[in-house]
Amino acid sequence: QVQLVETGGGLVQAGDSLSLSCTASGHPFTNYAMGWFRQAPGNEREFVATINRSGSKTAYSASVQGRFTISRDNAKKTVYLQMNNLRPEGTATYYCAVSYYSHEQERANAYEYWGEGTQLTVSS
Numbered sequence: 001q002v003q004l005v006e007t008g009g010g011l012v013q014a015g016d017s018l019s020l021s022c023t024a025s026g027h028p029f030t031n032y033a034m035g036w037f038r039q040a041p042g043n044e045r046e047f048v049a050t051i052n053r054s055g056s057k058t059a060y061s062a063s064v065q066g067r068f069t070i071s072r073d074n075a076k077k078t079v080y081l082q083m084n085n086l087r088p089e090g091t092a093t094y095y096c097a098v099s100y101y102s103h104e105q106e107r108a109n110a111y112e113y114w115g116e117g118t119q120l121t122v123s124s
Helices: none
Strands: 003-007 010-013 018-025 034-039 046-051 058-060 068-073 078-083 092-099 111-114 118-123
Touching (some): 018 034, 018 092, 018 118, 034 078, 046 078, 058 068, 078 092
Antiparallel strands (some): 003 018, 034 092, 046 058, 068 078, 092 111
């Protein structure tokens, strides 16, 4: 049974930093790209960041480029999202996901398994 468990969400103030983690089990994690998405109430789920299977290539949405960093530790089957200079519009539930593919992916339908999400609230 594949499980993805996100941790690290919470309530922060605008300008703060926070790191999210996502640990996988029951899945050959190291062979596949990983991604972070987020969904705010009333909005569609949107792409945030992705990383290829080795961790050598990443991609970000324009809204987080330069502020967020995705990384992975294949030995720990964990992917991270370091978020700096957080903004109130970043308030959302953040989800990690495992792709069908080894290369970085920005489309939600390129992902096979999803975590249940962790809530981040950024106050102004």
